[in-house]
Amino acid sequence: MAQFVYSMLRVGKIVPPKKQILKDISLSFFPGAKIGVLGLNGSGKSTLLRIMAGIDTEIEGEARPMQDLKIGYLPQEPKLDEQQTVREAIEEAVSEAKNALTRLDEVYALYAEPDADFDALAKEQGELEAIIQSQDAHNLDNILERAANALRLPDWDEKIEVLSGGERRRVAICRLLLEKPDMLLLDEPTNHLDAESVAWLERFLQDYTGTVVAITHDRYFLDNAAGWILELDRGEGIPWEGNYSSWLEQKDARLQQESATESARQKNHRQRARVGTPRR
Amino acid sequence: MARFEELNTNDYQKRNETNELFIPPGPRLGDKVIDVNGLTKSYGDRVLIDNLSFSVPKGAIVGIIGANGAGKSTLFKMISGAEQPDSGSIEVGESVQIASVEQFRDSMNDKNTVWQEISDGQDIMRINNTEIPSRAYVGRFNFRGGDQQKIIGTLSGGERNRVHLAKLLQAGGNVLLLDEPTNDLDVETLRALEEALLEFPGCAMVISHDRWFLDRIATHILDYRDEGKVNFYEGNYTEYATWLKETLGADAIEPHRLKYKRMNK
Numbered sequence: 294m295a296q297f298v299y300s301m302l303r304v305g306k307i308v309p310p311k312k313q314i315l316k317d318i319s320l321s322f323f324p325g326a327k328i329g330v331l332g333l334n335g336s337g338k339s340t341l342l343r344i345m346a347g348i349d350t351e352i353e354g355e356a357r358p359m360q361d362l363k364i365g366y367l368p369q370e371p372k373l374d375e376q377q378t379v380r381e382a383i384e385e386a387v388s389e390a391k392n393a394l395t396r397l398d399e400v401y402a403l404y405a406e407p408d409a410d411f412d413a414l415a416k417e418q419g420e421l422e423a424i425i426q427s428q429d430a431h432n433l434d435n436i437l438e439r440a441a442n443a444l445r446l447p448d449w450d451e452k453i454e455v456l457s458g459g460e461r462r463r464v465a466i467c468r469l470l471l472e473k474p475d476m477l478l479l480d481e482p483t484n485h486l487d488a489e490s491v492a493w494l495e496r497f498l499q500d501y502t503g504t505v506v507a508i509t510h511d512r513y514f515l516d517n518a519a520g521w522i523l524e525l526d527r528g529e530g531i532p533w534e535g536n537y538s539s540w541l542e543q544k545d546a547r548l549q550q551e552s553a554t555e556s557a558r559q560k561n562h563r564q565r566a567r568v569g570t571p572r573r
Numbered sequence: 574m575a576r577f578e579e580l581n582t583n584d585y586q587k588r589n590e591t592n593e594l595f596i597p598p599g600p601r602l603g604d605k606v607i608d609v610n611g612l613t614k615s616y617g618d619r620v621l622i623d624n625l626s627f628s629v630p631k632g633a634i635v636g637i638i639g640a641n642g643a644g645k646s647t648l649f650k651m652i653s654g655a656e657q658p659d660s661g662s663i664e665v666g667e668s669v670q671i672a673s674v675e676q677f678r679d680s681m682n683d684k685n686t687v688w689q690e691i692s693d694g695q696d697i698m699r700i701n702n703t704e705i706p707s708r709a710y711v712g713r714f715n716f717r718g719g720d721q722q723k724i725i726g727t728l729s730g731g732e733r734n735r736v737h738l739a740k741l742l743q744a745g746g747n748v749l750l751l752d753e754p755t756n757d758l759d760v761e762t763l764r765a766l767e768e769a770l771l772e773f774p775g776c777a778m779v780i781s782h783d784r785w786f787l788d789r790i791a792t793h794i795l796d797y798r799d800e801g802k803v804n805f806y807e808g809n810y811t812e813y814a815t816w817l818k819e820t821l822g823a824d825a826i827e828p829h830r831l832k833y834k835r836m837n838k
Contacts, residue, residue: 333759334715334731369730442829445640459641484756488638488782488810489828510760512785 297321298359298476298504299345305353306340314340316528322504329515329537330508332525338508339369341525342478345506358476365474369481371465373453380449382464383437386471390430397421440467443493444486459485470497479507483514512537594765595713596773599747604631605666606748606776607652612661614647620834621647623801624661629776629793636787636810637780639797640831645780649673649750672746674737681736683726687716690725691739698743714739715762731758747775755783784810800834
């Protein structure tokens with residue numbers, strides 16, 4: 294049986310008074326899948342992401358991530374600590390690696406103590422080195438600098454509280470990508486990025502080993518990075534395996550079919566509508 | 574009649590998509606549109622634009638790209654006269670009538686409905702020499718049925734953006750200055766906007782980061798680079814990116830933090 298990273302079973306969402314935003318959505322997500330979410334404004338895309346992020350729990354049905362799945366979520370207006378500098382906000386994302394480096398230095402120093410427990414120290418040293426190795430921590434400064442350049446972050450010493458909305462979003466995206474979660478949930482990641490940064494993000498996500506679910510209107514992004522398109526239409530989720538171009542083709546075909554089955558009523562209705570149209 | 578209304582609303586609920594947007598053609602545009610000569614502009618001690626010259630030909634759609642803070646909106650402000658260049662000149666042709674978001678950005682009444690805000694309460698809107706039922710005009714910006722009664726103060730960012738766009742486009746100019754019109758538009762409306770711009774007989778300068786959009790509509794690209802250098806290129810985004818890569822190497826299209834040229838005093 295395939296191991297899904299995330300499963301939704303008959304998920305529905307009703308907002309008061311009685312508006313059904315999502316209904317009966319059953320989806321299972323493959324590990325490493327890149328999914329672009331499409332739909333008109335107000336079709337429940339952000340709601341779907343909030344449910345998957347575990348923020349919106351008042352739902353019908355079941356939404357469940359795989360055990361211990363690390364989820365990273367980028368909302369449209371991400372929250373950051375106002376008092377931090379850009380560097381502090383970004384370094385928090387790599388704190389495990391950073392702490393391992395600091396602790397390793399301490400461990401080296403402890404070897405020199407007269408009553409040092411060499412066995413215990415060697416064990417800890419090994420563990421720390423494993424973390425440093427897996428996260429490429431010796432290269433950390435380089436990694437941070439590259440990420441900050443790619444997303445054109447403000448200066449390292451700038452305070453979060455003085456940043457514009459767009460700058461905050463870029464800091465938040467950068468932080469999220471450095472955390473390397475198993476599943477990325479991105480709500481409009483390309484807004485407030487410039488064309489070159491969008492192209493960079495597209496390449497980054499193509500190579501990303503984790504699962505990516507992104508709400509976006511960027512059609513190159515959907516064409517080049519997405520392996521699946523999930524369309525939300527009138528509360529229902531319609532998955533399509535393929536990129537944006539192939540999705541467009543099938544959608545035109547589907548709409549044609551849909552309008553054919555309703556054509557009798559539509560035709561009748563159009564004729565009547567024309568009767569009442571005021572003349573120019 | 575009641576049943577007709579109901580049918581109408583049902584239909585809107587079913588498929589709330591626009592396949593059509595409409596930009597009323599402005600007055601006929603002469604040969605001279607916008608000529609920029611030796612333009613330099615600084616903000617604080619940062620040189621945003623250093624000695625830029627270009628000419629927007631008749632019928633051109635100029636896509637404007639570059640990092641945030643590079644001075645893209647500042648150029649619009651100078652073209653519409655809200656700000657002055659430090660040196661150099663911007664000549665605007667006599668037949669040019671500019672429509673720019675600047676004119677409307679802060680002037681929305683939060684208590685109005687979407688329909689009131691766009692139509693000014695008129696049932697029939699007169700745009701140049703054409704009369705259009707206002708409900709139909711507002712509908713073309715993807716506000717259907719009940720959406721037209723939404724209060725401006727309660728709109729989402731994307732909805733506000735569409736109100737802006739509707740107000741700007743009905744101004745009936747023949748040179749449009751659009752600042753990120755593609756933000757928060759759904760894919761259907763984006764496609765509709767592309768079609769509308771392609772049909773539009775005037776000129777447009779459009780700040781955007783949507784490469785697909787730029788590839789479809791742009792005849793020219795204006796790209797803000799480091800140290801106040803701005804490239805003007807004839808072609809769409811992909812053609813420009815290819816040219817950049819070929820002339821400057823692959824590193825040229827890698828994004829990096831903007832380097833500002835400092836003013837020498």
